[in-house]
Amino acid sequence: MTVFASFLFIVVCPVFAASESFFASSIPSAQEIKSGFNANVSVCQDLHTHVCNYENLEVERYLKARREGMDELLAGLMPKDEPVYNAIYKALHSFSNKIQAELHLCSHQNLRFPYVHSVINAEAHGRHIGGLFALGRCTHSACAMYRVFCEEQWCMVVKRVPSSQSAMVFKPFKAVSNAFIKGIVFGYMKTLLGVNADLDSKMIVFSEDLRPEDFELEYLRAAYDEDGFLSFMEKHFGSNVDENLNDLEKRIQLIKILAKHRNFAPYFNLLFAHLLYQNRNVTKPEIADDLEAIMVDINQEIRDNVEATNNFNSTQKTAIVKYLRHLHMHMGIPKRFRDVKITKSLLEEFQQWILPIYDNDDCALETILRKIGSFRQLQVYHLRELILPIQRYGNYEEPLFLQQAFHMGETIHILPGFFFTLNGNFPIGFKYGVAWSIGHEIFHGLGLHFRNDPGIHGNVGKMDFFQKQKDCYNRYYGSFCMGNEVCPIGDFKSNEGFADVEGARIVYKVLTRKLKKAAKDERRKQQKWFFKAMTMVFCKDAKSNSEEEQETFLHTDVHPRTAVRANAIALQMPEFTELFHCQKEDFNYVTEERCAIYS
Structure with missing residues (x-):
C-alpha cells in the first residue's frame, strides 16, 4: 500500500532559495511609499485619502507585501519535501474529483x-x-x-x-x-x-x-464545504498534481489558502514560526524585539498617566496599574516558539500524528483536517502552551499571517502579519505609527464597555467622569455621517474609537520622548511619519473605499469606517493640527470638544 506522505521530517534546504533580495523586491522603501501619497489631497483635508492612494503603484506594492508577503516567504522557505504540505497537495487530486x-x-x-x-x-x-x-x-x-x-x-x-x-x-x-x-x-x-x-x-x-x-x-x-473553496481548488490545481507539486506559483497560491484558513492554521502557524527563526539571517525576526521594547514603554506611559491624574481615586489607580503590570503581551511569535529546537520537536510530533495518509483513503483531505484539529485540541487537553495563547479555549486558531491584533482578558497578541513589512528599512516614526496598534489593544482592557462589567478596576466604569467621557465618545463617533446623511450609532462605534484615539495619543507621546534629543526638523519629520504610517494600517483596497462598502461597514462593523478612522484620530489631537499647520477651515483642524479618559 502506498502513502501520500511518510515521515519526512524538517530539512534545512528550502525548495526555492530565499535571500535578502526578497525583502528588497517585495517591500518598497519609506521614500518610495511617500512618493505615492496623493499630493492633490492635503492631510489637513483628508488624511486617509492622502495616504491610501490605491491608484499608486508604490502604495499598492506596500499593501500587497502586507497582504501576501508572508505567504510568499513561507512558500520560498518551505522544504521541498515538507511532508504535510505534500500530503495535502496530493489529497487535492482526489478531492477535486468529488462532488x-x-x-x-x-x-x-x-x-x-x-x-x-x-x-x-x-x-x-x-x-x-x-x-x-x-x-x-x-x-x-x-x-x-x-x-x-x-x-x-x-x-x-x-x-x-x-x-x-x-x-x-x-x-x-x-x-x-x-x-x-x-x-x-x-x-x-x-x-x-x-x-x-x-x-x-x-x-x-x-x-x-x-x-x-x-x-x-x-x-x-x-x-471544503465553504462556498468557493472547491471551485478555487479545481481552477488552480486540476489533475496535474505530481507535475506541479514544486512549482513556486502553485505553492504560493495554495499557501494563501492553507496558511490563512483556520482549519489548517495550527500546522502552518507552527511551520512558519520554525522557518522564521531557522532562517533569521533572511527573515530578520528581530523587529519583534524592537516592538516588544516599544510595547513595554507604551504600557509604562499609560501607568504613569493613570498615576498622575486626579480623575481616579487611589483604589482605582491601584487596580488599573495592577492590571497593566500583569498584562501578558505577545509580539509576533511567543518566546517559547522562537526556539528552533522546540519547534522542530513539535513539528516532528505533529507530523507523526498526521502521517501517513494512504492513497486508498477516499477522504484524505478530511483525514488531514481532523488530525490537524485534534492535535491542537490535545495540546489544550494536556495543558501545553499554544502559539496563540489568547485563543486557548476557542475551537480554532487564527492564522499568524493575518494583519490582526487581539485583546482578551489580561492578554494581548499582535500577530506577525501586523508588522511583517517593517522588515524593510523604515524610519522610527513609521515603526511607531504601526505600533499604534499596541496602544489600541491595551486600551481595550480599560474601556469603554469592559465586556459589560463596569465594576472592574475599582468601579472606574461607574464614575460620573467616566460616563461623561463615554458619552463624549458616543457623540463624537456618531457624528461621522456619510454624504447621504446615513449616520453611525455612536455607542456601536465608540468602543473601538476610544481605543483608536487614546492609543494614538499615548504612542505619539512615547515617540516624542524618544525623539527628545533629535534636531527639530528630524523630530517633526518622524512625527509626520507616525500619523501617515498609522493611517496605512487602515488602508485596505479600492473596493473597500467605495461608498457601498463603507455604508455596509457603517452598519455591520464595530470599528469606525476605514475612511474615517485616521481623520477621527487627527481631529482629536492638537499635535496634528500644529504639526501640519492645519487651518480653521480645514476638515482635520482640531475639534473643540476632545474626549479623554486616560490620555
Missing part, C-alpha cells in the same frame, strides 16, 4: 449523526457536536461564542461565557442529568482520546439550559 455530496459525507465520516427517525435525540446530537469540537471543526467566526473543550481534570460546555459564575453549573460527569451536555462531553472525549477516555473523574462546567438548537451545525462544516 459536494460526497465531500459532505467525508466531513461526517465515523461520527454519530444527530438525528434518529427524524426526531432530534439529545444525547446522540450532543455526541455528534462533541466529536466535531474535538476535531477542531468549529472555525466559523460565530464559534467565538462557544466554549467546548476538555483539560485533564475538567471540561467546559457553554455558549457565551457568562459574566457571573452563578450562571454556570459545576458537577462531576456522573451527576450531570442533562443528556445533551453528557453527550457533548462523551463525544468530545471519545473522539479525542478513544476508549481511554476517563469520564467519571471529570468535573463539568456547563450552562444548565443549553439545548441542541443552541448549536448551529452550519458553523461546524469542513473547509
Whole structure:
C-alpha cells in the first residue's frame, strides 16, 4: 500500500532559495511609499485619502507585501519535501474529483449523526457536536461564542461565557442529568482520546439550559464545504498534481489558502514560526524585539498617566496599574516558539500524528483536517502552551499571517502579519505609527464597555467622569455621517474609537520622548511619519473605499469606517493640527470638544 506522505521530517534546504533580495523586491522603501501619497489631497483635508492612494503603484506594492508577503516567504522557505504540505497537495487530486455530496459525507465520516427517525435525540446530537469540537471543526467566526473543550481534570460546555459564575453549573460527569451536555462531553472525549477516555473523574462546567438548537451545525462544516473553496481548488490545481507539486506559483497560491484558513492554521502557524527563526539571517525576526521594547514603554506611559491624574481615586489607580503590570503581551511569535529546537520537536510530533495518509483513503483531505484539529485540541487537553495563547479555549486558531491584533482578558497578541513589512528599512516614526496598534489593544482592557462589567478596576466604569467621557465618545463617533446623511450609532462605534484615539495619543507621546534629543526638523519629520504610517494600517483596497462598502461597514462593523478612522484620530489631537499647520477651515483642524479618559 502506498502513502501520500511518510515521515519526512524538517530539512534545512528550502525548495526555492530565499535571500535578502526578497525583502528588497517585495517591500518598497519609506521614500518610495511617500512618493505615492496623493499630493492633490492635503492631510489637513483628508488624511486617509492622502495616504491610501490605491491608484499608486508604490502604495499598492506596500499593501500587497502586507497582504501576501508572508505567504510568499513561507512558500520560498518551505522544504521541498515538507511532508504535510505534500500530503495535502496530493489529497487535492482526489478531492477535486468529488462532488459536494460526497465531500459532505467525508466531513461526517465515523461520527454519530444527530438525528434518529427524524426526531432530534439529545444525547446522540450532543455526541455528534462533541466529536466535531474535538476535531477542531468549529472555525466559523460565530464559534467565538462557544466554549467546548476538555483539560485533564475538567471540561467546559457553554455558549457565551457568562459574566457571573452563578450562571454556570459545576458537577462531576456522573451527576450531570442533562443528556445533551453528557453527550457533548462523551463525544468530545471519545473522539479525542478513544476508549481511554476517563469520564467519571471529570468535573463539568456547563450552562444548565443549553439545548441542541443552541448549536448551529452550519458553523461546524469542513473547509471544503465553504462556498468557493472547491471551485478555487479545481481552477488552480486540476489533475496535474505530481507535475506541479514544486512549482513556486502553485505553492504560493495554495499557501494563501492553507496558511490563512483556520482549519489548517495550527500546522502552518507552527511551520512558519520554525522557518522564521531557522532562517533569521533572511527573515530578520528581530523587529519583534524592537516592538516588544516599544510595547513595554507604551504600557509604562499609560501607568504613569493613570498615576498622575486626579480623575481616579487611589483604589482605582491601584487596580488599573495592577492590571497593566500583569498584562501578558505577545509580539509576533511567543518566546517559547522562537526556539528552533522546540519547534522542530513539535513539528516532528505533529507530523507523526498526521502521517501517513494512504492513497486508498477516499477522504484524505478530511483525514488531514481532523488530525490537524485534534492535535491542537490535545495540546489544550494536556495543558501545553499554544502559539496563540489568547485563543486557548476557542475551537480554532487564527492564522499568524493575518494583519490582526487581539485583546482578551489580561492578554494581548499582535500577530506577525501586523508588522511583517517593517522588515524593510523604515524610519522610527513609521515603526511607531504601526505600533499604534499596541496602544489600541491595551486600551481595550480599560474601556469603554469592559465586556459589560463596569465594576472592574475599582468601579472606574461607574464614575460620573467616566460616563461623561463615554458619552463624549458616543457623540463624537456618531457624528461621522456619510454624504447621504446615513449616520453611525455612536455607542456601536465608540468602543473601538476610544481605543483608536487614546492609543494614538499615548504612542505619539512615547515617540516624542524618544525623539527628545533629535534636531527639530528630524523630530517633526518622524512625527509626520507616525500619523501617515498609522493611517496605512487602515488602508485596505479600492473596493473597500467605495461608498457601498463603507455604508455596509457603517452598519455591520464595530470599528469606525476605514475612511474615517485616521481623520477621527487627527481631529482629536492638537499635535496634528500644529504639526501640519492645519487651518480653521480645514476638515482635520482640531475639534473643540476632545474626549479623554486616560490620555
